[in-house]
Amino acid sequence: MRARLRPWLRRTITYRWARRIAVAVIGGTVFLIGIVMIVLPGPAIIVVPLGLGILGLEFAWARIWLRKLRAAATGVVNRVRGRRAADPPQDKPPQ
Numbered sequence: 001m002r003a004r005l006r007p008w009l010r011r012t013i014t015y016r017w018a019r020r021i022a023v024a025v026i027g028g029t030v031f032l033i034g035i036v037m038i039v040l041p042g043p044a045i046i047v048v049p050l051g052l053g054i055l056g057l058e059f060a061w062a063r064i065w066l067r068k069l070r071a072a073a074t075g076v077v078n079r080v081r082g083r084r085a086a087d088p089p090q091d092k093p094p095q
Contacts, residue, residue: 020058027054027062 031051037044049069055062 023054023058027051027057030054 028051030047031054034044034047034049034051036042037047049066052062052066052069056066
């Protein structure tokens with residue numbers, strides 16, 4: 001079995017697949033740790049987007065989730081600051 005497995009792996013597993021697997025494992029682990037930090041104490045607000053950013057290097061669905069998360073965070077910040085979504089940011093107060 002081993003004699004057949006090694007040549008098949010050499011033909012099948014390329015650098016591209018190895019990178020994709022490594023990104024999936026590392027990004028998935030960071031993302032899951034961030035999800036756990038939502039319930040447990042920790043900086044989930046930082047770790048979840050970091051995990052999605054790592055996964056976004058190889059996966060389109062992670063980039064889409066990250067864009068949606070960024071848009072939701074911008075909406076929350078604007079609500080806290082008292083701006084509407086259409087208001088442009090103001091550098092100087094009107095005089």
